[in-house]
Amino acid sequence: MNQSVPRSLEDGLATPVPRGRMAAPGEAALDQIVGLAALLCEAPMSVFTLVDDDHPQGTSLGFGFAPHEVPSDMALFAEAVQQGGALIVPDLTQDPRFNTLACVTCAPFLRFYAGVPLEMPEGQGTGTLCVVGHSPRDLTPVQRLALQSLARHASTELGLRRSLDAERAARIEVARLLSERNDLLARNDVLRREADHRVKNSLQLVAAMLGLQARRLSDASAAKALEDAQQRIGGIAAVHEQLYRSSGTDLVEVSDFVEGLCAALAANRPANVDALRVHADKLTLESSQAMNLGLLLSELVTNAFKHAYADGMRGDVRVVLTADDRWVNLVVSDDGAGLPPGFGPEGRTGLGMRLVRAVLGEFGGTIAPKTGAGASFAIKMPLTLSTD
Structure with missing residues (x-):
């Protein structure tokens, strides 16, 4: 089994980098962070694991693994999160908490594990950044600091991605609401214009009927009153006609x-x-x-x-x-x-x-x-x- 460390990040990424069950947000930036963790810690492999609302069963990004070898067992992840700080296991086969895990007893046959939990805001899930290997070992103090720094950077990247996703979702929602508003305004205007048109037609009909009635009356004062009413109603009809003809x-x-x-x-x-x-x-x-x-x-x-x-x-x-x-x-x-x-x-x-x-x-x-x-x-x- 190849236990060599990639000479560069490009070397590690030149071979297929398998994903876990689901793609994590911010893949490109997280790929770089996961790869740097392996290089700085001189480890052949590294893993980023995340559990949140979008990935309730967990999702992983792996560096340096053969296809289908990215660990999917959550026991190491859970232990690192529960401990709240760096979890260093020099030899997984000698630790009763982990020596029966599939990733230890089967491919990729892990022996060494070092993981740091991500600093996630409350309610936004949990995650870890870890390096693993096939031989028992430990991290140097500098490597521990580097792994912790990269974990903080991964947390920042996730926060940025979530902010961008939230902004994008908000923009989509605003666009949807504006579209609905414009549709409602358009429908309201059609109804208003139709109402003006119908009122105008009704008033014109009433005015015409008053005019006919006035011409039939022999009483001059009554006829004059009807003519005045006809003019007034005709004026109101003209108002509705102009509203109907307005811009819409x-x-x-x-x-x-x-x-x-x-x-x-x-x-x-x-x-x-x-x-x-x-x-x-x-x-x-x-x-x-x-x-x-x-x-x-x-x-x-x-x-x-x-x-x-x-x-x-x-x-x-x-x-x-x-x-x-x-x-x-x-x-x-x-x-x-x-x-x-x-x-x-x-x-x-x-x-x-x-x-x-x-x-x-x-x-x-x-x-x-x-x-x-x-x-x-x-x-x-x-x-x-x-x-x-």
Whole structure:
């Protein structure tokens, strides 16, 4: 039986280096450590053994062994771990604890054993690094220190590998969670857009039915009330139409939203309103806040269409949307006759102004009417998302 020590690590690894029952983590680095242990301790063979959650039955890396000769008996391993320090057995055949082990009585016929337990964190398993030989012997003090140092290095390598494996697993889990989140957001957006589309269709149907009913009524005041309701419902339908046409996320580009909504409202403007002119800053809002903004805009524009120009007057209605660090500012104005003396939104009992106050009350917004050369309504809404 060849008891010679490999002249170099390359010599030892040039022959097949058999593995145990399972591959251990960090094989390449551990191979080097196991080989160095044999060279520094002038031993023909060395073994790294590990028992952990991934390898509950144990796994081994061997250096210098013939195929299928890496020891699989755990008695030496258990004794070294239990002792808690270096276990040196100069002659296994003379030690009653080990002289009946298969690796002693059969190939590879071991006689000498020196093993050091790994310094593993609690709960992360146990392991040993050992050197073995076919002849009785002992380690020198320097060789003992070298074996202990290599065992500590093996422990560090295992810890690093576990950290890398944990990081890799965490990245995979994060990617999975992000993918699930994106799928849920996409499905939620499809449902939201479908809801906006269906609500818009339903409201348009209701508005059309109100229009038909108004034309059949002989009572002028009742017909006017139905026409007002038709316009208001049509405005709300236009809001849902623009939300449906938005980018397809829970965020809405408000300049496009406002311009699209105003275009839909302008299609039904009265003859004495020449144009609905719009200026909107680039701004991104959550769809819920964009919805509220659209309801306010629709109500104020519809109100301006009805009341701004009378007695042969005509002109434009203007919509200006701006934003600063804290507020969204919406101004709807005209060049008509202006507001009556003492006008105040708090005292108005009409459905439109009650709707405006209710929407503003949801998020702490304010409305300030101004009169002079025409009427103006300035709304301030708290900004929930930053401008682009």
